[in-house]
Amino acid sequence: MILLLLAVTSSAFAQQQAKPGIAALKKYVSYFNTIDTEAVKNYVPNAQAFDWLSANIPLFECPDTVLEQTYYYRWWSYRKHLVKTPEGFILTEFIEPVKHAGKYNSISCALSHHLYEGRWIKDKGYLQDYIKFWLYHADVGQSKQRFHQFSSWIDDAVYANQLVKPDLNFVRSIAPALDADYTKWESERQLNSGLFWQFDVKDGMEESVSGSRKDQNRRPSINSYMYGNASALVQLGKVIGDQQLQTKYAAKAAGLKKMVQDSLWNNTTSFFETKSAKTGALVQVREAIGFIPWDFNLPDDQAKYAKAWDALLDTAGFNAPWGITTAERRNPTFRTRGTGHSCEWDGALWPFASSQTLKGLSNLLNNYKDTGNMSTAVFYEKLHQYAASHVKNGKPYIGEYQDERTGEWLKGDNPRSIFYNHSTFCDLIINDLVGIKPRPDEVLEIRPLIPGNKWDWFALRNVSYHGKNISLIWDKTGRKYRLGKGFHIYVDGQKVITYKELKPVKVQMNNLK
Numbered sequence: 122m123i124l125l126l127l128a129v130t131s132s133a134f135a136q137q138q139a140k141p142g143i144a145a146l147k148k149y150v151s152y153f154n155t156i157d158t159e160a161v162k163n164y165v166p167n168a169q170a171f172d173w174l175s176a177n178i179p180l181f182e183c184p185d186t187v188l189e190q191t192y193y194y195r196w197w198s199y200r201k202h203l204v205k206t207p208e209g210f211i212l213t214e215f216i217e218p219v220k221h222a223g224k225y226n227s228i229s230c231a232l233s234h235h236l237y238e239g240r241w242i243k244d245k246g247y248l249q250d251y252i253k254f255w256l257y258h259a260d261v262g263q264s265k266q267r268f269h270q271f272s273s274w275i276d277d278a279v280y281a282n283q284l285v286k287p288d289l290n291f292v293r294s295i296a297p298a299l300d301a302d303y304t305k306w307e308s309e310r311q312l313n314s315g316l317f318w319q320f321d322v323k324d325g326m327e328e329s330v331s332g333s334r335k336d337q338n339r340r341p342s343i344n345s346y347m348y349g350n351a352s353a354l355v356q357l358g359k360v361i362g363d364q365q366l367q368t369k370y371a372a373k374a375a376g377l378k379k380m381v382q383d384s385l386w387n388n389t390t391s392f393f394e395t396k397s398a399k400t401g402a403l404v405q406v407r408e409a410i411g412f413i414p415w416d417f418n419l420p421d422d423q424a425k426y427a428k429a430w431d432a433l434l435d436t437a438g439f440n441a442p443w444g445i446t447t448a449e450r451r452n453p454t455f456r457t458r459g460t461g462h463s464c465e466w467d468g469a470l471w472p473f474a475s476s477q478t479l480k481g482l483s484n485l486l487n488n489y490k491d492t493g494n495m496s497t498a499v500f501y502e503k504l505h506q507y508a509a510s511h512v513k514n515g516k517p518y519i520g521e522y523q524d525e526r527t528g529e530w531l532k533g534d535n536p537r538s539i540f541y542n543h544s545t546f547c548d549l550i551i552n553d554l555v556g557i558k559p560r561p562d563e564v565l566e567i568r569p570l571i572p573g574n575k576w577d578w579f580a581l582r583n584v585s586y587h588g589k590n591i592s593l594i595w596d597k598t599g600r601k602y603r604l605g606k607g608f609h610i611y612v613d614g615q616k617v618i619t620y621k622e623l624k625p626v627k628v629q630m631n632n633l634k
Contacts, residue, residue: 142180142582147171149193156516160536161216164203173200177243179551183579188550191508194517195546199238202542208258209250212239216540223259223267230271230325231473231543236278237552238545243585245286252279256298268302269309271325272343276303276350277417280357284559285586293361300366303350310343315380318398319343324410325473326466328458330448331395331404339396341385342410348377349417360561378419382426391428393420407432407449408466409439409474415481418488427493430485433478433503434494441525444470444510445478445503450525461524461531469531470523472544475507480545483553487568497572504554508546519544555581555593556625563587563631565612569623576623578602589613589630595623 150171157167165173178196183189202213206225212235214228222228232255239248255275259267276299283292310317316339321332324342332338351374358366387394387403393411394403411429420426432438437451448455448468456468466474482500485492511519513530520530520538532538551557556568565586571579578601584591592611599606608620610628617628 142182142580143175145182146175146180146193149190150174150197153194153197153517163201164205165200170197170200179241179584180582181550184576185505187505187508190517191511192547192550194511198519198540199542201540203247208254210247211251211254212542214542215537217537219537227259229255229268229273233274233278234543234545236282237548240282240285241547241551245288248282249291252295256295271323272319272346274346274349276353280353283360284561287587289360292357296357296361299354303354306347315376316384317343317347328465328467330406330408330452330454330467337398339385340410341393341395342413344377344381344385345413345417345419348374348381348419351377352417381414381419382421406452409445409447409478412478412481415484416477418484422489422491424491427491430493430495443523443525443528444506445475446525447471447474462533468525470525472519476544476546476549479504479507479549483570486570497570500570501572501575504549557584563629565591565628565630567593568625571623
């Protein structure tokens with residue numbers, strides 16, 4: 122049921138309510154600037170960080186100072202990677218130039234993470250340039266195929282961006298390129314069985330428990346990505362009114378869903394696993410990539426699939442003192458593939474994987490009836506743990522990967538790893554914890570994953586959504602924000618509804634005046 126209650130509030134009042142958030146942003150930016158040598162300056166240097174961030178990002182405050190500081194640190198770090206090139210804006214993964222990058226230090230591995238995170242930036246031009254760069258400009262002849270250097274879920278991320286910043290003309294213009302790109306992946310990586318294969322290093326997950334730099338293994342990762350891409354192309358077909366695109370990719374998505382469940386699910390271990398190219402059998406080991414199917418709502422809503430998530434809480438599984446491991450800890454080869462200072466995915470913590478697992482858990486809790494032993498409390502605990510891992514020598518930090526017991530950043534002081542833009546965090550706050558669920562229609566839907574009685578207050582202000590300015594304020598007692606008790610929702614300066622409790626809500630926006 123869509124509920125609507127109008128109470129006109131002036132835009133001046135809305136701006137007044139945003140002032141505490143702006144003050145917090147300024148405080149955090151000032152602090153982050155003082156701990157940074159700024160060895161690399163891109164489009165938005167530190168001196169302009171506050172102005173750019175205040176104009177572009179949602180403002181967030183909550184009683185959990187670890188989440189709040191990490192939220193602003195990740196936005197502050199993200200804008201460091203914005204680069205203006207002759208071919209438009211792009212986002213980098215490494216702040217320092219690396220040898221395996223393409224033009225302008227571009228790398229496609231975390232492309233989809235960048236799009237999910239950046240979809241909440243007010244100016245949509247940055248991401249549109251970035252998408253066009255990878256579709257039209259990144260590859261330089263057959264000898265330098267940079268776009269497919271790594272797996273990606275670009276179509277899914279493009280649709281996720283479209284849901285926040287609708288732009289029919291842009292989607293219509295790139296749809297043929299997205300279609301052609303999917304076909305190219307089929308020619309490069311799809312087997313006669315219909316499953317896709319990938320080297321672990323080309324998944325961006327080198328030296329994994331199940332993987333190989335040389336074997337064409339059938340991995341849950343790339344197959345989930347391609348299912349997500351096919352499903353997104355169905356939805357993008359609906360956006361532009363292309364029935365042929367819808368029909369074509371609906372069949373592909375249905376086929377992949379069946380193959381992943383039939384071929385990559387292990388009933389014995391209750392997990393999605395890699396199928397070995399050498400033996401043709403499942404590898405019998407659990408890795409974090411087995412949670413990725415839920416990133417795209419692939420598994421059926423059945424208890425047997427939900428059971429996979431029990432491993433998230435198992436200390437012999439993925440539950441380590443510092444976070445979610447990339448392989449289960451009981452595996453005999455856990456953390457044995459290197460010195461700990463290369464790029465091993467055989468157990469250490471990677472923000473790339475942690476953010477994927479958290480997104481999958483959010484989808485399970487939001488979109489499935491059978492959630493097994495998972496709950497909002499588990500989601501919050503793991504999100505907080507992930508936020509708390511953003512530290513080095515007592516200061517905010519984001520790097521490549523960490524020891525699961527101590528939190529040591531395994532690349533040490535290697536300058537390439539600082540500000541590593543290889544995961545999401547802010548999107549997990551906005552889309553999952555606070556729970557803004559973008560839709561193609563003009564309904565604002567919010568489904569918070571904040572556990573009951575966990576917070577007495579929070580505010581998420583200045584969210585740019587469907588061309589409108591959204592602010593959400595929860596005040597259990599009414600004493601924090603002086604707006605009265607309850608969950609207040611503002612759209613373009615109008616308070617449109619107040620609930621006594623923090624709970625799911627839907628607001629029809631196109632009737633507002």
